[in-house]
Amino acid sequence: MENQHRLIKGYRDLTQDEISLMNEIKEQGKQLGDLVATLKQMPNVDQRWVSIGATDLQTGLMALTRAVARPETF
Secondary structure, three states, X not given: OOOHHHHOOOOOOOOHHHHHHHHHHHHHXXXXXXXXXXXXXXXXOOHHHHHHHHHHHHHHHXXXXXXXXXXXXX
């Protein structure tokens, strides 16, 4: 279904600049996810901190996404 976001309360249409920013955030997130995956494969790295870092990075990326999208709901 095209334009599904219009059926979800609190969503709005984004400008092309906002779409570009969202795509940049997603690309940076992919790169950070790849880095986290590499760190998870390293036995001499403190995995507890890798997990904390991964969570904090996900939180930060979500915050950046919401900063651009500006959802109208909590």
